[in-house]
Amino acid sequence: MSISITNINVRLVHDDHNPMKAICSITLNNAFVVHDIRIIEASQKVVVAMPSKRKKTGQFTDVAHPVTTEMRDKIEEVVLSEYKLIKMKKTES
Numbered sequence: 001m002s003i004s005i006t007n008i009n010v011r012l013v014h015d016d017h018n019p020m021k022a023i024c025s026i027t028l029n030n031a032f033v034v035h036d037i038r039i040i041e042a043s044q045k046v047v048v049a050m051p052s053k054r055k056k057t058g059q060f061t062d063v064a065h066p067v068t069t070e071m072r073d074k075i076e077e078v079v080l081s082e083y084k085l086i087k088m089k090k091t092e093s
Contacts, residue, residue, distance in 0.1 A: 048076045
């Protein structure tokens with residue numbers, strides 16, 4: 001079974017001092033949604049962070065994440081592409 005990202009929703013964070021630049025949801029195969037994917041600017045680089053929760057120890061653990069490198073790369077490519085597009089549209093307006 002092939003998995004496709006069939007929908008993506010990126011919401012920009014409007015705080016220049018916050019390293020988190022956007023929050024994203026993706027839909028897989030029109031059947032499964034993953035919310036709270038974060039787009040974070042870190043060390044002159046923009047990264048995609050999967051949804052996570054804080055444990056009692058204070059550490060974070062992923063709630064959902066890709067199992068394969070190929071799927072992670074696919075999600076990162078689509079999410080960052082959509083983020084850049086939305087950011088560009090915002091700058092133009």
